[in-house]
Amino acid sequence: MSLLPFPDTWLLPAAVIAVLGILVLVVVLRIRRRSVPARTAAPGPTPGRKFAYQPESKTVLHIPAARKSVPVRKEPEPPVARQIDLVSGKRDLSDSLAALATKYSLDSVTLATCDGLVIASTSPDGAEIDAARFAEIYVSSPLFETPGAVIIGIAHEGSDIIGIIRANNEISDEICGNIESDTKVILNSWI
Numbered sequence: 782m783s784l785l786p787f788p789d790t791w792l793l794p795a796a797v798i799a800v801l802g803i804l805v806l807v808v809v810l811r812i813r814r815r816s817v818p819a820r821t822a823a824p825g826p827t828p829g830r831k832f833a834y835q836p837e838s839k840t841v842l843h844i845p846a847a848r849k850s851v852p853v854r855k856e857p858e859p860p861v862a863r864q865i866d867l868v869s870g871k872r873d874l875s876d877s878l879a880a881l882a883t884k885y886s887l888d889s890v891t892l893a894t895c896d897g898l899v900i901a902s903t904s905p906d907g908a909e910i911d912a913a914r915f916a917e918i919y920v921s922s923p924l925f926e927t928p929g930a931v932i933i934g935i936a937h938e939g940s941d942i943i944g945i946i947r948a949n950n951e952i953s954d955e956i957c958g959n960i961e962s963d964t965k966v967i968l969n970s971w972i
Contacts, residue, residue, distance in 0.1 A: 807890060847906040867967055874901040876972040881963055892964070895920050900942065900972075915945050933961045937968045 865884040869879045879891045882903045889904035892914035902908035911930070919932050930954050933944040944951065944964050952960075 858941065867963055868970040874967065875903065877967040877971060879903050881960065881967065884963070885952075885960055886948070887943075887946040887951060887960075890947075890960075890964075891968075893943055893945065895941045895943060906949070911945050911947075912943075916943055919943050931957060933957065933964070935961060935964055937965070937972065942968070 791855055815968075842931070846955060865880050866891065867877050867880045867884065871880060874892075878892065880899055882890050883888070887903075888962060889902065889908075891902040891908045893899040893908075893910055893916055894900065895916050897913035897916035898913045899908050902912075904911070915927060915930060915932050919934060920929060929947065931946040935942045944961070
């Protein structure tokens with residue numbers, strides 16, 4: 782006698798049916814898994830799927846070579862002395878300094894005492910600040926290089942005078958020496 786509620790002759794066909802049912806279930810699950818897109822941990826669209834805002838892609842047959850754009854920076858030319866009379870026809874010391882600035886293509890020229898007092902300047906703004914700052918630098922360390930300005934020392938009638946020269950480009954030692962000698966000519970004419 783069997784412990785099963787059905788006859789023993791049904792045991793083999795029932796086992797076959799159960800195995801076939803399990804196989805059908807496995808096949809159905811595999812088919813369903815292939816039709817559902819796989820979820821990935823990486824954000825963004827899956828390959829082949831695009832968001833609605835992405836444009837259609839076009840195949841490119843030839844990719845042109847990339848060109849590097851290099852900005853062309855033209856170096857300013859160093860100051861070149863022009864033939865300008867610095868004294869005759871000028872109204873005062875400031876006019877002569879303006880002619881000096883024009884002659885050497887300078888932004889500004891300021892003459893000051895070693896105490897920081899402005900004697901004359903072509904700069905409408907900041908001459909007093911420059912005179913105070915650069916006079917102190919010149920007195921404490923005359924060979925100290927100052928960015929954005931060139932300081933020259935001039936002895937005139939027993940007094941030390943400093944010249945503060947501002948230019949957009951570098952001033953060579955030769956031009957600096959010419960500016961110094963022209964400044965002495967201007968000082969001898971006006972003071």
